[in-house]
């Protein structure tokens with residue numbers, strides 16, 4: 001049987017995924033040693049990331065060719081705007097971060113580069129290209145959630161428990177498998193050249209996911 005396209009993608013990005021899971025930011029959430037200042041910075045940057053992220057799913061509604069796929073993207077957009085962002089606000093409040101602070105966050109250069117890369121693909125590319133960009137976001141978090149939850153919640157830092165639980169949830173897993181199936185459907189029968197384009201987006205956004213941890217770990221800001 002021919003290898004699934006999503007298995008091919010995972011294989012192609014394997015070395016990056018291993019580095020991603022080993023990143024000190026991810027490891028630090030898992031063992032509770034991550035500096036809460038880095039985590040606060042991450043929460044603020046991730047909030048503005050999620051605003052563009054919701055727009056990407058809205059583009060999915062536009063680019064979809066059938067009603068079922070439109071429904072899928074519409075459901076995720078709704079969930080992001082009404083549930084995930086609200087959870088994010090409530091969770092941030094426990095770190096003393098207000099809604100105003102979240103909303104006034106100036107995106108750091110890497111954050112901006114990452115979201116605008118995906119938005120540009122969403123605007124000018126196909127649905128398959130958009131899904132190739134979104135897969136690393138979903139897979140990465142679902143994977144981290146699962147791995148960290150399996151390893152045991154960090155006793156020294158209860159504040160990180162809910163974050164791990166959120167991404168270890170069944171909903172996250174379900175969404176990861178729905179997006180993977182959609183990617184496989186959309187990639188069926190496409191040319192080698194088109195597969196290469198999808199693979200390129202997948203690898204670039206996988207690297208951006210890594211860079212997002214790097215950015216948060218070092219609390220990067222504009223140097224000028």
Ligand SMILES: Cc1ncc(CO)c(N)n1
Pocket residue numbers: 046049050137138141209212
């Ligand atoms: C940077 C980033 N990637 C993916 C997700 C998953 O929702 C997130 N919250 N933030």
